[in-house]
Each structure stands twice: as structure tokens, then as C-alpha cells.
Amino acid sequence: MKLTASALACERNGRVVFSGLNFSGAAGELVELRGPNGSGKSTLLRLLAGLVPLSAGVVTLTPTHDESLPRLCHYIGHHDALKNSMTVRENLAFWSTMLGGRGADEGLHHFSLDGLSNDSVQLLSAGQRRRLALARLLTAPRFIWLLDEPMTALDAPSRKAVLDMIAMHLADGGIVIAATHDDWDLKPDHVITLGTVA
């Protein structure tokens, strides 16, 4: 499975965020997006997630799939998508059902949230919320992970948990496209730097 993007261009609010962008990611590869704020990293991820339309260019998957690209991706953006009045387990179980997944247990366990299963999300700290949001990645198998600065608000052990999760996914043949400001212990296979576009 390989994702190839050719001559991608995207417009937002009438401005060109990026144009003529080419990159590819094959199974098992980590693609890092780098660049200053406003350079379009988030926009590119949202474009792949099907939330923002393409102005030009084409994204192809080889081999082709029946489903559209967004159905094959997990997207972790800046928002948590967590409901304060539901418990930790309820939140994750809901997303598992909606994504057609296999349940909340694996995600809760990987991020050490088992003990908090029945607590209301209202009571969680920022780091715990972030871990819960990331746990969604383990509720359902999807080839491509689109991660927008996943390490925000995470302490060192949690970051390690995220990296372990990413490494497992890559080992299983998945693709990870991540926007980040920091260097990770995991070496990327491709680095795309988005600059401020004139």
C-alpha cells in the first residue's frame, strides 16, 4: 500500500496555503511534516482526511481501494472529540462503534487509562485527555494515521507510549503522516518541509 501525492495545491480563505506539493509514503513508513506555524501542515493533514477540498493535484493510493481515502485514515487533530459528561470508557467505546472497531480495551490499556475507565472525562487532566484521544487510534484498524502534533501536553512516559504505538503500526504495514515541531526518537522515512508560501 502506497500513498502518493502529486502537485497538491490547497487554498484557504482565498489564499494559497501550498502548491505543487509532491510526496509519497509506503507501507511501514513514517512521513514527517515540518514547517513554521501557518505553513499548511494542519491543512495538508485535513486535506488527506477529506475535510478540506483540493484546489489542484491528485492523491493516489496503490493498490486502489473501494473506500474513499478518509475512510482509510485515522485523524488526530487539535480537538479531543471527548464528551465531558461521559466516562472514559464510554467515550472510547462510542468511537470504536462508529469506526467499526473492536472495542475500547486495547486503547485504554496501552495508555494506562484502565484505572480511569469509569471516571467522567470532566475530571481528567490535559495530558490524560490527550492520551484518551490518541487511544482512539487503537480502537479500529486503519492503514493511514494522520497525526497533528500528537505529543502536545504529554509527559515523557506518555510520549514513549505514543511512539511505541506508532512503531507497532508501522511494523504492521501502516503509514503514519505526522506534523511535529520536535524531533522524535523514531526516525522518519520522509521529511516534508512546508515553508511560508508567497
Next chain:
Amino acid sequence: MSSSMQILANPNLFQRIAAMVLPWLAAATALSFAAGLYLAFFASPADYQQGETVRIMYVHVPAAWMALFVYVLMALASAVALIFRHPLADAAAKSAAPLGAAFCFLALATGSLWGKPMWGTWWVWDARLTSMFVLMLLYLGYIAVWQAFDDPHRAAALARVVALVGVINIPIVKFSVDWWNTLHQPASVLKLTGTAIHPSMLWPLLLMALAYTLLYACLHLLAIGNEIAVRKIRATRLKDIEAR
């Protein structure tokens, strides 16, 4: 897109074609208004029941027709924007709304003026005026959507939905209000224009309708041109901000 669509899609080309067409349209508008107003106010007979006040009909009825017609055009433009992504379709819809709302207001105001000598009150909730009132609300809602969002692309996308939902609602509201009106006025069917229109009244009416349509065409072309200019200014400002 076919080549004729492409021609209309290019804003600069649109401006040039509009500039060519506009003087002719304006002349035709002036002529038809001259003819229509003359026939309406001088050459047509007074009504045997209402006397001279029936002449308000020549201003009121075409305005009502235009109010409805423009909303339909607005919905059509929204559909074109939605399906074909024609770049000027949103501009056409947006600029049509105030014109349609103005016709609607004219219809309501002249309807009220017409009613005073006939019924003695400044306002009456008869079927047509009530439907017109709801149409006015539909226009105001549509215009409010454009105002409510800073991002014009988002506003355009939402306005399309509002216009299309609104246009579907119009026949339903008309049907409902007509039915409601018959419930409350079973005996006296008050019709502003009487049961049939005599030819000597029909021609002035149609001529005024033509005049209104031509006027609308002129104003709409100008309004689209305005909208294009506003977009250009915005794009230039954005480029300036980016350059710094």
C-alpha cells in the same frame, strides 16, 4: 464547463460583456417604464368598484411577481454554485437577494397602501400579503447568513443551503397560507384584483411587469459587478498582508 459558461465565469470578461449590454438594457427599461406608467396611470380605465385606487395594482402586482421570481433565480444560482461550482454563481445569488427583498418590501408597502382605502385598516392578513410577509422573512434570513460569517467561502456554502431549502418552502407556505385563509374567511373572498382581469388592465400590468424585469436585470448586472469588485479588493488586501 462549456465555452459559453467559461466566458461568463471569467470576472473580467463578465464585466466587459455587462458594460456592453447595460446601456441597451437601461434604455429598454426606461422605455418600458415610460410606456407602462403612462398606460397604468393615464390610459387604463378606473375600476368600477375601487375607482382610481386600483392603479396601485400596477405597482403592487408586478412587484409581488418579481419578489417571487428573484427568489427562484437566487435558488437557481445557488444550485448552479453547488453542482457546477461556477465561480460567479454565488456572487449572482448574493447580489440578487437585496433586490428581491426590495421588491418584496415594495409589494408589502403598496399592498398596505392599497388596503387602506378598501378595508380601512393599514394592514390585513389576507392570504397573499401573509405569504409575501413570509417571503420577506426568507429573504432576510438569507441575507443574514451572508452577514453572519466572516469567511465568504463558508458564508457562500451555507447560503446555498438556505436558498435551496427556502425555495422548497415557498410553495408549501403558499399552499398552507391559502388554506389557512379560507378557514378564517369562508364567506367573503376578498380578492384585490377581482375575479377576472379585463384586457385594458392586463396590458398595462404586463408592461409594468416587463419594465420591472428589465430594471431588475440592470440592477442585478450592476450588483454582480459590485460583488466582483469587492472580491478583488479582498484578494488584494490578503496579498498585501501576506507580503508583509
Next chain:
Amino acid sequence: MTEFTALVKRDIALAFRQGGGMSAGLSFILAFLVMVPLAIGPDQATLSRLAPGLLWLALLLAVLLTAERIFQQDHDDGSLELLSMCPLPLELTCLAKAIAHWISVTLPLAALAAPLGLLLNLGADRIVPVALAMLAGSLSLSFVAAIAGAITAGLRRGGLLVPLLVLPLYVPVLIFGIAASTGNLGPTGNLPSLLVLLALTMITMVLQPWASAAALRAYFR
């Protein structure tokens, strides 16, 4: 199908846990009803005559007030974007949320409003026709509210835009709802109006998923 029902269940659970749905609507109706005699005087005959209309207005306004919340929270916390990437089509997601709104807000209010008509000297024999008419119209009220709610999902100062969008769409439901409330039970009385309410429900049921999804997509960019 499981995804559809999971979403409906979740939204109903949230409505009851977070409040501001049915209970707030009920409080609003009570507040409105107390304003009525203050505004038009306590004369029993007048109140009785106007009761069905006033009850319907109270119901419409109460449902209107909850319209903004249908999509707003999911928009703000990013849930809508994720839902658009789930197997369930966005249109069905929107339909599920509208139905959840109906079950948690409009349906209970429609059932409870008519008995409250006793406060306005609504004849006891009128309670059932009014309740029946309100129940028959309740689903389209939710569907229309969901259309407006989607259009204003990301708007901070949604405020008066929702009423302006919703009220013209409520006109047909109101007209036939009142007709069904004041007629007699039976084929020459309520039934035609009830059937029209059913037809309006079907029209709005088809319109709402498309309109809400189209509006929400405008927010994703």
C-alpha cells in the same frame, strides 16, 4: 445500523446528562404560559379561545431555543469531523442527531404541553386533539430545527439567525397543527390536517439530512 443507533443513544444520553434540553424547554413553556394572562388579561373565555394557538407558539419557541445545541458541541470538540470519516454517511449522522433531538426534546414537550393548556382554560376535551396534533407535528419541528442548527453550528453569536431561519419553515406545521388541534376527531375534522402534518414530516425527513450535511461540510474547511 448499529452505528446509527449508537449515535442516537449517545445524543439522548448527553441530552439528559447535560440538561438544557427537555427540562429547560418545559421551564420555558411554563414561563411563557405565565406571561400570557399578564399580557392579554385573565378572562377565561378569551384564554380558552386562544389556548391552542398559544400552546403551539410556546412549543415552537421552546424547540427553537434548543436548535443551536443539536450540532454545536460536536462541532466545537471536533466530533463532527471524525464522524464524517466514519463509515456512516454524514447525511445519516445528521438524521440520527435530529431523531435524537426529537426523542429527547420535542417529543416530551409535545406530550406535556397540551395538559398545561389547563392553565389557559383549555377545555379538558380539547387536550387530546391538541396533544395528538402536537405529536404529529413534532418530528418535522425537530427536522427543521436540525437544519437551522447545522447552518449555525459554528456560529458564536448565532442568536437571532436561528429563529429567522426556522420560523418561515415552521409556518406550514403551525397552520396545520392548529387546524388539527381545533377540529373534531374524525375524518372530516382533524384527520386531513393530521395527514398533512404527516406529509410535512416526510418532506422534512428527506430534506434535513441533505441540508444539514451540506451545511456542516461548509464548516470543515
